[in-house]
Amino acid sequence: DIQMTQSPSSLSASVGDRVTITCRASQTIATYLNWYQQKPGKAPKLLIYAASSLQSGVPSRFSGSGSGADFTLTINSLQSEDFATYYCQQGYGKPLTFGQGTKVEIK
Amino acid sequence: EVQLVESGGGLVQPGGSLRLSCSASGFSFSSYGMHWVRQAPGKGLEHISLMSSNGGSTYYADSVKGRFTISRDNSKNTLYLQMSSLRPEDTAVYYCVKDRTYLYDTFDYWGQGTLVTVSS
Numbered sequence: 498d499i500q501m502t503q504s505p506s507s508l509s510a511s512v513g514d515r516v517t518i519t520c521r522a523s524q525t526i527a528t529y530l531n532w533y534q535q536k537p538g539k540a541p542k543l544l545i546y547a548a549s550s551l552q553s554g555v556p557s558r559f560s561g562s563g564s565g566a567d568f569t570l571t572i573n574s575l576q577s578e579d580f581a582t583y584y585c586q587q588g589y590g591k592p593l594t595f596g597q598g599t600k601v602e603i604k
Numbered sequence: 605e606v607q608l609v610e611s612g613g614g615l616v617q618p619g620g621s622l623r624l625s626c627s628a629s630g631f632s633f634s635s636y637g638m639h640w641v642r643q644a645p646g647k648g649l650e651h652i653s654l655m656s657s658n659g660g661s662t663y664y665a666d667s668v669k670g671r672f673t674i675s676r677d678n679s680k681n682t683l684y685l686q687m688s689s690l691r692p693e694d695t696a697v698y699y700c701v702k703d704r705t706y707l708y709d710t711f712d713y714w715g716q717g718t719l720v721t722v723s724s
Contacts, residue, residue, distance in 0.1 A: 531710050533649075540699055540714035541649065552712065584649055588709025592665050593651040 499523055499587050503596035509604040516572040518599045520585035525565045529589035532561055532570045535598075536581045544583075545570065575601075606630040606713040608700045613718030620690050620722070626683040626700030626715055634658070634678035637703035639711060640685050642696040650696075653685065654708055663708075668694075690722045 500523035510516050520530065528548035533541040543552045545561035548568055558573040572579055580603055585596040612624040626638070639654045652665045653674040662674055673686040683700055697717040704712035 529709055533711070540717055541711070542714070543704070543710065543712045546704060546710045546712070586649075586711070588707065591663055593709065595649040595651070597648050 498592055499526060499590055499594055501585055501587055501594050501596040503583075503585055503599050505599060506597065507600040507602060509602050510575050511604045512575055512577055514575045514604075516575050516579075516601060518570045518583055518585075518601075520563075520568045520570070520596050522566045522568075522587055522589075526587045526589035528564050529587055530561075530563065530568045531586045531588060532559075533584045533586065534579075534581045535584065541584065572601075577603075606702065608702060608713060608715035610698065610700045610715045610718040613698065613720045615721045615723065616690055617724050618690060618692060618722055621686070621688040622690065622720060624685040624687070624698055624700075624718060624720070626685075628681045628683065628700075628702070631702070631713075633681040637706065637708045638676060638683045639701040639703060639708075640674065640683075641699045641701050641711065641714075642694075643699070643717075644693075644696045647696075654703070655683070656708070657706070687720070690720075692722050694720060695722045696720060 502521045530548045532545040535541040549561045560571045582598045582600045607629045609627045652668045654663045655674045671689045675684045699717045700715040701711040702713040704710040
């Protein structure tokens with residue numbers, strides 16, 4: 498199985514900050530990497546697919562980069578509605594696996 | 605607007621069975637692969653099953669293989685998950701999820717989830 502490791506597990510940030518979350522795969526996965534946002538009590542929402550493509554309707558302050566085994570989700574100018582847990586997910590091989598999540602909290 | 609509405613969750617005893625349903629609307633259901641993803645209370649996300657658009661191909665995670673069966677009725681725009689031999693560790697919110705393309709690797713729309721609790 499491909500293991501996905503996110504860092505950090507949690508972070509505190511202020512509105513307006515730039516936030517970076519990293520995701521590392523246990524093997525190369527090309528750009529088969531997606532990012533999701535989940536708010537408490539809600540279903541996850543797709544933000545970024547194929548490592549860097551912005552899902553329709555997602556604000557442009559979200560961006561993704563990387564290929565191979567190392568990936569980054571960046572949130573420019575953090576907004577109040579962005580406080581949530583973020584998950585990466587690899588689509589390279591079965592089982593499809595997720596990172597453990599990164600909780601973004603208000604400082 | 606894409607909508608996925610799960611139903612069928614509830615409390616079941618260990619060893620029992622349950623069938624989840626997912627009613628889909630707002631897209632051409634028969635054209636897309638569909639998945640079930642679950643989330644144990646306070647835990648992360650686990651992909652447990654997928655079915656191809658025409659139902660000809662399925663996948664199960666090792667954790668549910670032999671106990672869960674995914675199926676779909678394209679005439680009713682409905683996805684199912686038959687769960688048997690349930691264990692306490694199957695307790696989770698179960699999400700019905702649409703695949704973004706034919707590659708079966710990206711989850712672009714999620715239902716609201718249905719809670720399954722396995723306990724005596």
